[in-house]
Every structure is written in structure tokens, then in C-alpha cells.
Amino acid sequence: MFAGLCARGIGLAPRSAFAHTLRPGCFRTFHRSTINATSLLQKLSQHSAQIYGTSARPPLQGLLKQFSPWSSKRHIALRAGRRRAFDPRFFSANAAQAQAPAAELPVLSPPPVAGWLIFSSLLVFAVIVVGGVTRLTESGLSITEWRPIAGMIPPLSEAQWNEEFEKYKATPEFKLLNHSFTVHDFKEIFYMEWGHRVLGRFIGIAFVVPLAYFAVRKRLTATLPKHLTGMAILIGLQGALGWYMVKSGLEDSLMETPGAVPRVSQYRLAAHLGTAFVLYAGMLGTGLSALYDWRYAKKGLWGGFKETGEQWKTVLQNPLIKRFARNSKALTALVFITALSGAFVAGLDAGLLYNEFPLMGGRLAPPSDELFSRDYAKRPDGGDLWWRNIFENPTTVQFDHRCLAIATYIATGLLYASTRNPALRAVLPPMTRRFAVASFAMANIQVLLGISTLLYLVPVPLAAAHQAGSVMLLTTMVHLLVSLRRPGAAARAWRQALQTAKTKAK
Incomplete structure (x- = not known):
């Protein structure tokens, strides 16, 4: 009995829509090994017509046409195994196309x-x-x-x-x-x-x-x-x-x-x-x-462009953009080094010295014998004089931090000014331009916080805001660098698959 075969998990190998329309009692006997596909479908059509009426004929006739190219030697095998009650591949024409590439796409x-x-x-x-x-x-x-x-x-x-x-x-x-x-x-x-x-x-x-x-x-x-x-x-x-x-x-x-x-x-x-x-x-x-x-x-959006497309390919290959990206990476490294020098200022309480700006003791730089004092050298020959003063002398540490901060401010301003160049502005992504402006604005705020912290003898609120400002400046630079990053390999694969699916759907 076919009902008995179904109860024992015997199913047809090529899953088709007709397999879900069968009811117990449709057939009396089946051969368990192999049978001719065309003969089987003809019998299915006859029995379905007797049980369900003529309305069952069209889908089965369609299946007969589907299997008509088969030769008489081609067979479908009855195999043991539990069948799923619902397979969406048979109920949507596009489901098979969507699932097939998705299985091959990266995460x-x-x-x-x-x-x-x-x-x-x-x-x-x-x-x-x-x-x-x-x-x-x-x-x-x-x-x-x-x-x-x-x-x-x-x-x-x-x-x-x-x-x-x-x-x-x-x-x-x-x-x-x-x-x-x-x-x-x-x-x-x-x-x-x-x-x-x-x-x-x-x-x-x-x-x-x-x-x-x-x-x-x-x-x-x-x-x-x-x-x-x-x-x-x-x-x-x-x-x-x-x-x-x-x-x-x-x-x-x-x-x-x-x-x-x-x-x-x-x-x-x-x-x-x-x-x-x-x-x-x-x-x-x-x-x-x-x-x-x-x-x-999902949407093809990149770099803040309003329209979807593949602008990033031509944008990132532009020599002006490549040079701008290199300058942005160098500026990010300078921001990091400047913030790190601030840690030495905090560790040595160097902010409590020379509480004036832009001068230090009435001159642009302290005396050389103060910047490179021999008191900080520990080797008899003074071989460690330079590096120990740079990292252990509070006067030198503050002077270095000032120089790095001024260099960072100037470099941020130059990066922003470069975005005003018509040739670069024409190819620069809108998101990158916005973060270049944000970086220069944050650099101005950070300079004001640093000078105020120095002049007011390092009050806790101002000093904490100054340290937070260094993180915010780094944040704008990270945003800027990411805005110039090409989409990842997985994103490109998904985008191509979705475009291919939309093309086929049309």
C-alpha cells in the first residue's frame, strides 16, 4: 500500500509539487526499487482524476510535459527518508534562485x-x-x-x-x-x-x-x-x-x-x-x-553618495584620493602620538610648569640646559641624556607636547584646506568632506581646552575635558579613514548577488 510506504518514510527522489497532493489510498501497489517515470505519471494522472476529478489533471499533465524529454531508460528511485512537510522551493518561482546563490555567499x-x-x-x-x-x-x-x-x-x-x-x-x-x-x-x-x-x-x-x-x-x-x-x-x-x-x-x-x-x-x-x-x-x-x-x-550606498552605484571603484583609484588617504593616515598617527605625549605630561605633572602660552618663561622655548639637563642622565658618559630628558624631564615633556599639539593643529587645518581644492572636492566622497570639517573643528576645540587647562593650573574639569577631546579628535579621524575604505569582500559579493537577482527578475 502507498499509505504504508509513506508511513515508513518512503519518498520519491525528485521532490515535486505532485508529491504533496497525494492522499492515502491512491494506489494499491508500487514497486520499491525503480519504475519508469512516464508510466508512473500516467498512473498518477488516472488515479487522481478518479479521486479528485478533472481539476487534478492540469498539474499532472504539466509534470508529464516536464518529464517528457526523459528517455525510457531514465528512472526515478524510491528512497527511504523522512520528507519535509513544507518545502518553499516548490511554492515560489524565485525562491530557488534566491536560495541557491545565498548558500554560496560569505557571511x-x-x-x-x-x-x-x-x-x-x-x-x-x-x-x-x-x-x-x-x-x-x-x-x-x-x-x-x-x-x-x-x-x-x-x-x-x-x-x-x-x-x-x-x-x-x-x-x-x-x-x-x-x-x-x-x-x-x-x-x-x-x-x-x-x-x-x-x-x-x-x-x-x-x-x-x-x-x-x-x-x-x-x-x-x-x-x-x-x-x-x-x-x-x-x-x-x-x-x-x-x-x-x-x-x-x-x-x-x-x-x-x-x-x-x-x-x-x-x-x-x-x-x-x-x-x-x-x-x-x-x-x-x-x-x-x-x-x-x-x-x-543592501542598498549600494557608499561614501555618502545619494545615488546607488559603484562610485567607490573610480573614486579610490583617483591619484588625488590616494594622496589624501595617505595624508589622513599620517595625521591619524600624529593625533595618536600627541595624545600619548599627553600621558607623559599627566604622569610627571608637567602641566604645572610654565602656565602660559605661547611663551615659556618669556621665550618660545626654555633654555637648552634646562631642556636637556644632565641631572636626568644616569650613565656616567651621558649616553642616555637625550632620551631620558625627552621622557623624564617635565619641562621637556611639556615642550614636546606643545610642539606636537601645534603640529597636529596645523596638519588638521591643511587637510581641511585641501578639501577646498576644486579638483579634489569634485571627487571626494561627501562623507569624507564632512569628517574633514569635523576634524578641523574638533582640533580648534582641543587647542582651546589645552590652553585653558594650562593657564588655569590644570583644574580637574578642564583637564578631563582636554583628555576627552583627544579621544573625540581621534574619533573624527577614524570616521574619516573608514569613509575612504572600500567595501569588504563579503559586502561586494552580496551586492553583486543581489544585483544579479534583480536583473534576472526583470
């Missing part, structure tokens, strides 16, 4: 992936600002232990607070600077450092958990898993680097050094801040790239 990250990466970059932005405030309020040395799990919970009882305060009393910072602190004063700096550490841990969770989810669900473009795994590892290393930085300010050797100030190493501070900048730029740039790739794949 294209959807907008939620871009949103997650951009949100993660905002968290890094926040932790950079909070870290700057922690440094400015001298709160970073209030927690003397690194407990990644247990440290997430602050002291809850008075006894626990007294225990933490006793640990802080043993640090050089308390003995040399804060020996008059009470438990209440200690709580203020403790909560600032604790908030900074907890926010760092939250970033790790907010990044790693969605990364695992998107990786398991195969929502990441082929190159993303490797890059994002590297970022996740860097987040973990950032926590270890932060503790390594704090340890430099807790060493008892500071008590034995005449005139020493209990603070963290400027080298470790710069490494900690520089890593945060790299993480921020990496997350933001990757998130924007994923978002722009999706828009290009």
Missing part, C-alpha cells in the same frame, strides 16, 4: 554586530575619561591589591573599610602626602578608583559574551573572529597592565629616593592609555566598517 555581519562594537567603543571612551579623572584626583593608588573577581564588591561594613584603610596607610602616598587622611577622605578616592576598575571589568564582559554569541551563531564576517579575539585578549592584558602601572606607585623604594613623589610610572601610564586608545579605535573602526558594509550590500 555578512548584520547591523547588531556593528551596534555592539560601537557600544563597546563608547564604553572604552567612558573608561578613558574616568581613568583621567582618577589620575587627576590622585585616586589611583587607593586600592593596594588586584582582585579581579572579589574586587568587584567594595567594602560593605565599617570593619572592612578600616581594613582597607590600614592597607593604604602602608603606602608611600599616605606617608608622604596624605598622612592627614581620615576614613571619610579615603572613601572618596577609593570609590573613584573602584569605579574605574569595575567599568573595565564590565567592558570585558560586554565584549566577550556577545563575541561568543555572534561567533556561535555565525554572524561574523570571515576576518572578524580573528581580529575581535585579539581585541578580547587585549582587554584582558589591559587589566593586567593597569595593575602593573599601579604597582609602580606602591613600591617602598620611593621612600628612599630624595624628593620622590609617590605616583605611577609615566612609561606604564602611557602604555596603559595607549592600549586604551588602540582598543577604542579598533572597536569603533570595525563597527563602522561593518555598518557601512551592510548598507552597501
Whole structure:
């Protein structure tokens, strides 16, 4: 019985529409191995007409025409296996065309992936600002232990607070600077450092958990898993680097050094801040790239052009655009180096010297014997005189930061001015022009913040805003670079497939 064959999972190999119209009792016997296709369809037509009437004949006659080119030697086999109750390929003429290329297309990250990466970059932005405030309020040395799990919970009882305060009393910072602190004063700096550490841990969770989810669900473009795994590892290393930085300010050797100030190493501070900048730029740039790739794949939009098309191919091949892109990358590197030099200024409290602008002590530059003092050389022959003054002399550090800041401002202005050139403006993407304007505007704001911070002796609000401004300037440059990026390979493949499908549909 055919009903019995169906119950045991026997199905026809070539799945067609007629296979879903059959009812139990249609046939009495079937040969299990192979039968002639034309003979089978003729029998189906006769039995269907007896059961369902003449309305069943047209589709079966169509199937007869479909199988008519077959020779008498071609057979269809009855095979064992569970059949799906519904197969959309048989109900839409375009479904087969849409599914066939989709199975061969690479994975294209959807907008939620871009949103997650951009949100993660905002968290890094926040932790950079909070870290700057922690440094400015001298709160970073209030927690003397690194407990990644247990440290997430602050002291809850008075006894626990007294225990933490006793640990802080043993640090050089308390003995040399804060020996008059009470438990209440200690709580203020403790909560600032604790908030900074907890926010760092939250970033790790907010990044790693969605990364695992998107990786398991195969929502990441082929190159993303490797890059994002590297970022996740860097987040973990950032926590270890932060503790390594704090340890430099807790060493008892500071008590034995005449005139020493209990603070963290400027080298470790710069490494900690520089890593945060790299993480921020990496997350933001990757998130924007994923978002722009999706828009290009689905709508053909690129670079802010209103009409869809392949403008990026001709735009990116233009020599003027290539030179503009190289200049933009060089400026981004200069912005990063300038921000990193600011970490040395903060680590050495160099902003408290020469609180005037543009002069330093009534002249454009301090005396050479002050910029390259032999007091900072540790080798008898003075072989380390130059580099130690550059990184350890507060006067030289401030002078270098000023020079880098002025160079960054001039370079940003020149990049903006180049966009006013009619030849370049005619081929420059609209989005790139907008971010060139935004970069120059942010550079002006950053210069004003820097000068104000210097003139007003580094007040915490202005200094924190100045550090946040450096991140914002880097943000505009990342946007500018991404606007000149060609669509990814996955986006190009999807775009081509969709265009091909639309062409066939017409």
C-alpha cells in the first residue's frame, strides 16, 4: 500500500509539487526499487482524476510535459527518508534562485554586530575619561591589591573599610602626602578608583559574551573572529597592565629616593592609555566598517553618495584620493602620538610648569640646559641624556607636547584646506568632506581646552575635558579613514548577488 510506504518514510527522489497532493489510498501497489517515470505519471494522472476529478489533471499533465524529454531508460528511485512537510522551493518561482546563490555567499555581519562594537567603543571612551579623572584626583593608588573577581564588591561594613584603610596607610602616598587622611577622605578616592576598575571589568564582559554569541551563531564576517579575539585578549592584558602601572606607585623604594613623589610610572601610564586608545579605535573602526558594509550590500550606498552605484571603484583609484588617504593616515598617527605625549605630561605633572602660552618663561622655548639637563642622565658618559630628558624631564615633556599639539593643529587645518581644492572636492566622497570639517573643528576645540587647562593650573574639569577631546579628535579621524575604505569582500559579493537577482527578475 502507498499509505504504508509513506508511513515508513518512503519518498520519491525528485521532490515535486505532485508529491504533496497525494492522499492515502491512491494506489494499491508500487514497486520499491525503480519504475519508469512516464508510466508512473500516467498512473498518477488516472488515479487522481478518479479521486479528485478533472481539476487534478492540469498539474499532472504539466509534470508529464516536464518529464517528457526523459528517455525510457531514465528512472526515478524510491528512497527511504523522512520528507519535509513544507518545502518553499516548490511554492515560489524565485525562491530557488534566491536560495541557491545565498548558500554560496560569505557571511555578512548584520547591523547588531556593528551596534555592539560601537557600544563597546563608547564604553572604552567612558573608561578613558574616568581613568583621567582618577589620575587627576590622585585616586589611583587607593586600592593596594588586584582582585579581579572579589574586587568587584567594595567594602560593605565599617570593619572592612578600616581594613582597607590600614592597607593604604602602608603606602608611600599616605606617608608622604596624605598622612592627614581620615576614613571619610579615603572613601572618596577609593570609590573613584573602584569605579574605574569595575567599568573595565564590565567592558570585558560586554565584549566577550556577545563575541561568543555572534561567533556561535555565525554572524561574523570571515576576518572578524580573528581580529575581535585579539581585541578580547587585549582587554584582558589591559587589566593586567593597569595593575602593573599601579604597582609602580606602591613600591617602598620611593621612600628612599630624595624628593620622590609617590605616583605611577609615566612609561606604564602611557602604555596603559595607549592600549586604551588602540582598543577604542579598533572597536569603533570595525563597527563602522561593518555598518557601512551592510548598507552597501543592501542598498549600494557608499561614501555618502545619494545615488546607488559603484562610485567607490573610480573614486579610490583617483591619484588625488590616494594622496589624501595617505595624508589622513599620517595625521591619524600624529593625533595618536600627541595624545600619548599627553600621558607623559599627566604622569610627571608637567602641566604645572610654565602656565602660559605661547611663551615659556618669556621665550618660545626654555633654555637648552634646562631642556636637556644632565641631572636626568644616569650613565656616567651621558649616553642616555637625550632620551631620558625627552621622557623624564617635565619641562621637556611639556615642550614636546606643545610642539606636537601645534603640529597636529596645523596638519588638521591643511587637510581641511585641501578639501577646498576644486579638483579634489569634485571627487571626494561627501562623507569624507564632512569628517574633514569635523576634524578641523574638533582640533580648534582641543587647542582651546589645552590652553585653558594650562593657564588655569590644570583644574580637574578642564583637564578631563582636554583628555576627552583627544579621544573625540581621534574619533573624527577614524570616521574619516573608514569613509575612504572600500567595501569588504563579503559586502561586494552580496551586492553583486543581489544585483544579479534583480536583473534576472526583470
